Amino acid sequence: MSNNKESRLASISLLEGRSDEEKRELEKRCRWWRYKANEQILDKDSNDRDVYFVAEGTVQIVNFSMTGREIALARLHSGNFFGELSAIDGQPRSASVVALEDCLLGSLSPQLFIDQIIGHPELAVRVLGRLATIVRSCDERIMDLSTLGAVDRVYRQLLLLADESPVDPGSWLIRNLPTHKAIAAMASTTRETVARSISQLGAGNIVERKGRILYLRDRDRLEKLAGVLEEGFSR
Template sequence: MTSQDKVSIKHAIPLFEGIDKFDEFQINRMCLVTGVTAGETILKRNDETTDVFLIIDGTVSVRDYSIDGKEVSYSEISTGGIFGEFAAIDGRPRSASIEAKTDATIASMSAKDFRKLIASDGAFGLRLAEHLVSKARGLSQRVFEYGALSVRQRLHAEILRLCDTEAANGEVCTISPAPSHYELATRIATHREAVTKELNRLVSQGIARLERRSITITDLPRLRRAVSGDDLA
């Protein structure tokens, strides 16, 4: 999929639904749709570009690297999501690098057109504000976890985040495909061996089951208690 003629960007991106003053054809004309391959770098931290990117299909990773090459993963954004909106709004350099986790189809929109959409529709502006607040809350939670929780608790918290919202309200959750142990380590600021050790511990406790590319949590309430401070025996 590489042509605006084959997709309605307005309908593909939930944040854009309900924009009244621009129809799907006008929004399509504002965008350039391209394909990227898994592993491809889409944006680099400190880039001075300001386009917004809309994920028509696929998943990207938001990450960064220290001077000595240590990888830190912030989040993943999948089909229907957007990235690059910070630079489009404040005009400052990119705050993180974006890499394609899977093959993906992505539309780019100039900051000028994105700001035109915001100015044209108060309801869209409110939804965007809610979207940005949600991102800020997520980052605040991670900062808290890095400062207040042990590596073990941070892993438990990350697993709970990966669980589907509906499943997470119950007893059991299956994460599939699950991140590798290395990927989990980059998300919680630790090393792969610590993740492997704790996942094996959860298995021995009867709380997790590991299969190829999947993690099943069989006792979500107990895992939640562990994050809140009631450590597992």
Template structure:
């Protein structure tokens, strides 16, 4: 059995009901921005359908893919809690539906509901641990292993099928974003993807990668 990133820590149904009751339903088209890096935090979103990505752009043009979030997960909560500008841009990777809650109402919910506040704190803690683990691995593994590991986690956690094969999983990620997530250069990612493609584990096209053999990718990942 493939070992991969642990599933996201989700809120309980009662906690998500509290958030739904405090907000309003919204939808975003694929490619639409939910939050922009540097903006003042105005609220959070509970994702109910679809997938979003959080990315940060450096001044030199380097793009870091920080996270991918899906149904049942909160986005934007950290900036609302500490009141600092958004640290990343959150973009819908395909059509997304969710509940948007204004920052003041979200903070009031946390202040008035201890179990919800504790659950949100746990979610933030788990995400920080995952980020620290990823940074540690980036220094310990060769480039191809890092790229394979990111692809495996994205495909198993948030990939979509294309109907052609039960094992095929589509990952909507650019080479620049993959480089940011793996902590390497775009040129190194191109070389790693070429190796994986020559091994018939993946196929690539603009803005997406199809993972054909998760078990094979796992063998490349150095786990």
């Protein structure tokens, strides 16, 4: 019976194409951890070198400014992984990681991770793709911080968070709208700026909030306000 049980690594995108048996064997070589929402998983500059697989839940990669303001770098949902930089270069952690909700994580030692990459070239290509994504994301963030005001960054973040409605094509909404603090961390600004920006958009009938859902009533106007149309911004 145990051989037929689905591996806790079944949904990990990095391992796509590996057999169920291979995933179960790799699962046995992982250490497993459970974290509660808002619990710290890793600290920046820590010497932990493991690679972590997100089997359940969502984590956030964060950094902090000199004044202690939280800056969100990425959100990783179940099926994702993190920690590959330290496993590859042997350096301390470049950022902190926090659980956004209850999580189940599997950690793999750096040597076992490297062994997997060497033995399975398709994994190496996926890791390279991840690293390329990180570089591009950093480039975009640097450009935004250099050229956009705080309010513009909030507008862009709302556009990035929005999904097209499955029941009303052409309509956009943000389900489970993050807190003002969380959006501020994503946009590298303050909670007050986020609250003021969303309030102004609501007054202009550009967005409408109902509970935890934010409806983008006029996405085109929001794009114009964010100055994204002429830059070829896409969602």
